[in-house]
Amino acid sequence: MRNMLRVEISAVVLFVGGLCVFASCLELFTHLARLVVGYGGRAANELHWCLFPESILLHKQLWRIFTAPFFHAGFLHLVLNMLAWWQMGIILERIMGSLELLFLVLTSAVLSGLLQVFLALEATRIFHTSSVYSCTLGLSGVLFALQVFLIKELDLNTLSVFGLFNMPAQLTVYVSLFAIQLFFPRASFLGHLCGILVGYFFCMFPPRLARNGFANIESSMKLEGIPLWRPSPASDSLPYASIGNADNQGENWSNRFRVWFSSEQGDSSERETFQDEVEFSPVGTRSVNVSSVSRLVPEKEEA
DSSP: OOOEEOOOOOHHHHHHHHHHHHHHHHHHHHHHHHHHHTOOOHHHHHHHHSBOHHHHHHHOOTTHHHHGGGOOSSHHHHHHHHHHHHHHHHHHHHHHOHHHHHHHHHHHHHHHHHHHHHHHHHHHHHHOOSGGGOEEESSHHHHHHHHHHHHHHTTOOEEEETTTEEEEHHHHHHHHHHHHHHHOTTBOHHHHHHHHHHHHHHHHSOGGGGHHHHHHHHHHTTOTTSOOEEEOOSSSSSOSEEESOOSOTTOOOOSOOOOOEEOTTOOGGGOOOTTSOEEEETTTEEEETTEEEEEOOOOEEEO
């Protein structure tokens, strides 16, 4: 039997995924309500939640920065983004721990949103584009940030493209960026680019630098009894995070990170690292052996 990623409780993966599903259900409900009262349509409904630079700058609607990543432009958009989130999130939560991943996701969403607003304003001012009037929805910007961060933390050097040739791992991020734009012309190129830049920011200032702070937050909020993944000491034993209390906050991540794979037969020789065979498809899907690492799908953009 082929290897599969060990499935255990992933509180943050379920929380963020549930939040996106709830947001989509809320969007559907408000859309149906608008149809009943005869006011607006789906486009008007999406416009209410999206990252709309003009509304943020002129009307101070800062809440759009927080809502845009969790709302999606249709069922297919939601499903594809959730598949990507599940595949990357379940890995990162075991490497980083639950609170660090939650911090990474939320700050990536906020920072990429703020950066997108700033760059959209500058692009409109300098190049006379319509970027400031674009409407962006979806978790894709965060997924790009996570992809950059994951490549760095796992110390990936090269990735195989369809098994035909290898390319530098960091280059695959930009292949994803342009391939998505090619296959999905309405994708938010600027939103994805901002996600990549935020990912590089977290490579320089990773969340583990504040690990003691997360431990204090967990203690003050009395979260010790909740089954969260907590960082384990860096060693050759896997996985790198475990459920339960851990008296090792502040542990540096000097060792390369690997992810625990287990086969149905339980043969330890089949435990793989992310340095092994990795495949990449031009629409943003990377996989380690048979387990996909990330499937980056475009955000839907409404003018």
